[in-house]
Amino acid sequence: MCSFCGPEGVKSPRHAFTTSRFFRENRWKMSITDVLSADDIAAALQECQDPDTFEPQKFFQTSGLAKMSASQVKDVFRFIDNDQSGYLDEEELKFFLQKFESGARELTESETKSLMAAADNDGDGKIGADGMFTPVHERLELRWHSEQWG
Numbered sequence: 001m002c003s004f005c006g007p008e009g010v011k012s013p014r015h016a017f018t019t020s021r022f023f024r025e026n027r028w029k030m031s032i033t034d035v036l037s038a039d040d041i042a043a044a045l046q047e048c049q050d051p052d053t054f055e056p057q058k059f060f061q062t063s064g065l066a067k068m069s070a071s072q073v074k075d076v077f078r079f080i081d082n083d084q085s086g087y088l089d090e091e092e093l094k095f096f097l098q099k100f101e102s103g104a105r106e107l108t109e110s111e112t113k114s115l116m117a118a119a120d121n122d123g124d125g126k127i128g129a130d131g132m133f134t135p136v137h138e139r140l141e142l143r144w145h146s147e148q149w150g
Helices: 015-029 038-047 056-063 070-080 090-094 109-119 129-149
Strands: none
Touching: 038 056, 056 109, 070 129, 090 109
16 A cells, blocks of 8 residues: 555555655655556566567557556656656667566667657657656557457
């Protein structure tokens, strides 16, 4: 249970604000497993341990990122954003998997470009926090609808 939630895990109205503020103030003290399940991360990394097997949508689903709110994904984004510029470029994306587990492999050039293409909303070669959340959730929703009614 989150320390900002009420009894039985009920989110307080200030949950998103307080957890985001908490994250900003404690970024260097936190681990990605404070936000995502270690088992889910391990399963997601196992699925893409071989070069050229990383699929952004599958990774987001398995790791638990796809279930998170926009605010929660932005918190994870801040953890991944090495230079705290508010954007991820291809150089930062290359080390994407290592943000989840330090011993994970680097993304290949084609995987890095694929992840960039999936999340770069405006084609500027950078991913903002909104870009990381929106495309994955929209595509997962479209896939779900096509599976349900396709």
